[in-house]
Ligand SMILES: O=c1[nH]cnc2c1ncn2[C@H]1C[C@H](O)[C@@H](CO)O1
């Protein structure tokens with residue numbers, strides 16, 4: 229069994245991490261004090277526990293309510309920059325060499341920032357974080373639009389406008405039931421015409437129709453979660469039979485951004501051992517492992533891998549496969565992906 233230290237040292241690639249879901253509890257306390265935001269707990273350790281316990285609700289809707297206290301303190305350029313820099317430093321310290329971090333710019337306008345100022349603040353924070361991090365890391369932004377709101381086209385345009393300024397893609401997030409991806413079809417069609425990349429949160433709180441829409445109507449490059457693809461697979465312990473949608477996802481190598489701990493909290497899976505990632509990995513779907521919200525799940529990339537190692541007996545060969553899967557699925561240009569695979573990931577795993 230690989231040690232916690234060994235897991236931290238292993239190069240990891242993270243495609244699905246929310247900026248507003250990964251703050252340090254101490255930073256939430258300090259920023260809340262500065263702006264007079266009322267928190268449920270004022271001690272950093274207690275607040276950290278509060279986030280995990282409150283997010284442990286079994287419902288995506290209630291899980292999402294905890295973000296009021298992170299988004300609430302990320303309303304100035306300085307605060308956003310600090311959070312973004314700390315995010316990159318924390319990921320680097322955990323051995324993440326490449327990260328795509330997402331957030332919804334439209335949620336950070338309460339104190340007068342423009343959408344552009346929000347993206348600039350995150351960019352400044354990422355640049356600072358990359359410069360001071362204890363290990364080399366490349367961090368890029370994904371811009372999220374909230375699926376229950378109506379700003380997706382504007383956010384898609386923002387993502388295209390910043391494609392040479394640190395933004396590598398687009399996403400939609402928020403409550404899934406009642407807000408299908410096709411509600412934002414114009415934004416996705418626009419992105420396709422612009423040769424831009426996007427992922428869609430789908431198949432987390434809602435099942436196959438959401439995944440089918442995300443891929444076949446909207447043209448998603450990747451699936452955020454996608455766990456419910458398991459509903460299109462029958463498995464008797466030996467033989468697996470894939471329905472047409474599951475077969476399509478596997479044949480086309482559509483990356484699944486799986487977030488095991490987050491899924492336990494929202495009720496999308498009952499335990500890590502029963503999480504569909506086990507079967508999907510065995511069936512060689514393009515599985516990637518992600519954190520989703522490090523604060524709400526009290527987790528990190530190394531911890532997610534440790535949980536999988538415990539449940540499924542995974543070791544370095546599997547972690548290498550996850551890292552390469554994720555790096556191949558990243559939204560940066562092919563030559564940059566290849567460089568990180570050939571110069572960082574493969575050499576490290578070959579020598580360990
Ligand atoms: O797992 C998730 N599913 C759907 N929406 C989510 C998830 N995690 C975070 N969000 C929402 C809450 C955040 O405020 C927003 C942008 O990061 O995305």
Ligand SMILES: [Zn+2]
Nearest residue numbers: 246429452520
């Ligand atoms: Zn998410």
